[in-house]
Amino acid sequence: MTLLLPRADGTTRPYEPREAPSQVVSGGGSPLTSRTVFSAAHVVADPYADVSPDSPAAVDWDATLAFRRHLWAQGLGVAEAMDTAQRGMGLDWKGAAELITRSAAEAKSVGGAIACGAGTDQLTAAAPDLLTVRSAYEEQLTLVESSGAQVILMASRALAATAKSPDDYLETYGHLLRQASEPVILHWLGPMFDPALTGYWGSEDLDAATDTFLEVIAAHPDKVDGIKISLLDPKREIALRRRLPDGVRCYTGDDFNYPELIAGDEQGFSHALLGIFDPLAPLAAQAVRRLDTGDREAFRACLDPTVALSRHLFQPPTRFYKTGVVFLAWLAGHQNHFTMVGGLQSARSLPHLSHAYELADELGLFPDPLLAESRMKSLLNVYGVQQ
Template sequence: MTIQLPDATGVLRAYEPRATPLALTPGTPFTSRTVYSAAHVVADPYADVSPDSPAAVDWDATLAFRRHLWSHGLGVAEAMDTAQRGMGLDWVGAAELIRRSAAEARSVGGLIACGVGTDQLTAPGASLADIRKAYEEQLALVEEAGARTILMASRALAAAAKGPEDYLDIYAHLLRQSAEPVVLHWLGPMFDPALEGYWGSSDLDAATDTFLDVIAAHPDKVDGIKVSLLDAQREIDIRRRLPQGVRCYTGDDFNYPELIAGDEQGFSHALLGIFDPLGPLAAQAVRVLDTGNTAGFRELLDPTVELSRHLFQTPTRFYKTGVVFLAWLAGHQSHFTMVGGLQSARSLPHFTRAYQLADGLGLFPDPKLAEERMKNLLSLYGVAQ
C-alpha cells in the first residue's frame, strides 16, 4: 500500500509506509543521565475559541501524554515553551497545567520540573520590581505544587534590563529565596526573538560570562542549567566552566546525541522538546548508554537528528506544530488542533516530510493509523489518493 505525498516542489510522489513500528517498551529507571522531555499540551478541539482566546486544554489527553512519558522513565519539563508558553498558553493556563501535572506526577512517582517566568506581565513597560514580583508569584506556586523549578528567561526582563547588573540582581534574589536548587534556562532568540540580548548583551561571550557569574555566586542553589542556543561548542565550553555539582541539561535539538554522550571531560544531561515525539526511543537509547555502550546509544539516537532538525527548522519557534502533528499521527490525541490555532504555522510539505522521517524511524505505534490520519490531512489540502 502506498500513499501519494507532495514533495517540496508540490509534485506528488508515491511513498510506502513502514509496516511495523519499533518495539519500544517501558524499562528500568536511568542511571547515567537525568532526562526530561518538555511536553506539549493538547487543545480542546470542541471549545469555541479564537486565536486570541485563553487556552482551552483537553486535560485528560494532556495528562495521559505525561503518563506516557513517565512510563518510559522520562521526566516531564512542564509549562515550558513546548507547551506553547507565551504562544497561546497564558499564565492562568500554565498555572493550572502545573497544578494538575504536579499532582499527577505524585500519583505515579514521576519526575517533574516546572517553568517559572513572568508571563503574567502582559502590558509593556514592566519595572524591575514588577518582574521580581511576577517571578516570586510563579516560584511560590511551583514550590507549593511540590515540583522542581526551572527559572525561565523573561521577555519582560529582556525589555527592562539596562545591563548585566539587572540580571545579576534579579536572579540573585530569586536564588536566595528558592527552597530547593533550580534549573536556570537560557533560551536563545531563535526560539523567542523577544529574548535577544539576554543576560545584558547580544555578544554571546559577554552574555555567557554573566550567566556563569550568576551560577558562581550561588552554586548551592543551582541544580543545573539548560542551554538552548543550538550551538554545540558553546554548550561544551559552558559545561566545562560550571562549578562542581552543577549539571548541564542540553536543550540543543540539533546536536543532542553527541552532547549527551559527552567526551573525556564530561557530558550533558537532557531537557529537550524533541524528546516529546522521541520519548520511548530516547529512553531506550539512554538505557543502552547506562550500560556504558556509547556506540549503541549513538546508533539509536543519531538517526533521529534529521527529524529533529526538520521540526526545528527556521522559524524555530514553530517547532511545536510538528511536535503536536506527530503526537496526533502516533495516536496520543484524537485531533490535530492546537492552542492558539498554531496548527497553521507549518506547510503541507513540512508535514509530509515530518511524517516520512518519523515513519522511517518506526515512531508510530500503529503505522496504519498514522497513514490513515496523514491521508485525512492530505484530503483537507485537496490531495486525492
C-alpha cells in the same frame, strides 16, 4: 498503500509507509541512571471549544495528563509548562498555572519526576521596572514550589525588555535564587526559539552574555541544580559546561546536536531537557538505557538516526517546532485530533508536515503505522491532495 506526499517544489512523490512498528524495547518505566532526562511536553487542545486564536487556551486535561503518563512510563522526567507547551504562544499564565498544578499532582500520584517553568508571563505589557518583573517571578516561583515540583527559572521577555545592563540580571536572579527553597534549573533560551529574548543576560555578544550567566551561578552554586541551554551551538554548550562549578549540571536543550552532547567526551557530558524527546520518548529512553550499560556506540546508533527528524521539526522559524510535535502526537495516537491552542496547527506547511511524517515513519515512531497512515491520508484529503 502508496501515499502521494507533497514536496516543497509543488510536486508530489510516492511513499510506501511501513506496515509494522519497529521493536522499541521498553524499560517499563525503570529509572535512567547515567543521565537525568526530562522531556518538555506539549499540551492537548480541546477541539470542541468555541475559541479564537486570541482566546485563553482551552485544554483537554484528560489527554494532556495522559501524555505525561506516557512520558513517565518510559522512565523520562517531564519538563512542564515550557515553550513546548506553547507557553507565551497560546498558553497564558492562568492556563500554565493550572497545567503546573494538575501535572505536579499527577506526577506525585505515579511517582514521576517533574520540573516546571516559572517565568513572568502574567505581565502582558511592558514592565515599568525591575521590581515588577521580580514580583512576577516570585509569584510563579511560589506556585511551582507549593506544587511540589522542581523549579525551572525560565528566561523572561519582561526582563529582557526592562533590564538596562548585565547588573540588572545579576540583581534579579540573585534575589530569586536566594528566595528559592531548593536548587533550581536556570534556562537560557536563545532568540531562535523566542526573538523577544535577544540580548539576554545583558548583551547580544554571546561571550559577554555567558560571562554574566556564569557569574549568576558562581554567586549561588548551592541554589543551582543545573542549567538548560538552548542556543543550538554545540561548541558553545561544551565550553560552557566545562566552566560550570562542581555539582552544577548542564541540561542540553540543543535539538540539533543532542546525541553527541549527551554522550559527552573525556571531560564530561550533558544531561537532557529537550522538546524533541516529546515525540521521541520511547527511542530516547531506549538509547539512554544503552548508555546506562556503558555502551556509547549503541546509544549513538539508536539516537543518531533521529537527528534528521529533529532538525526538520526545529528548522527556522524554530519557535514553530511545536506544530510538528503535536502533529506527530496525533499520528502516533496520543490524541484524537490535530488541533492546537492558539490555532498553531496552521504554523507549518503541508510539505513540512508530510516530510515529518515520512521521517517519523522511517524511524518506526508510530505504535500503529496503519493508524498513522490513515490519519496522514485524511490530512492530505483535507488539503486537496488526491490519492
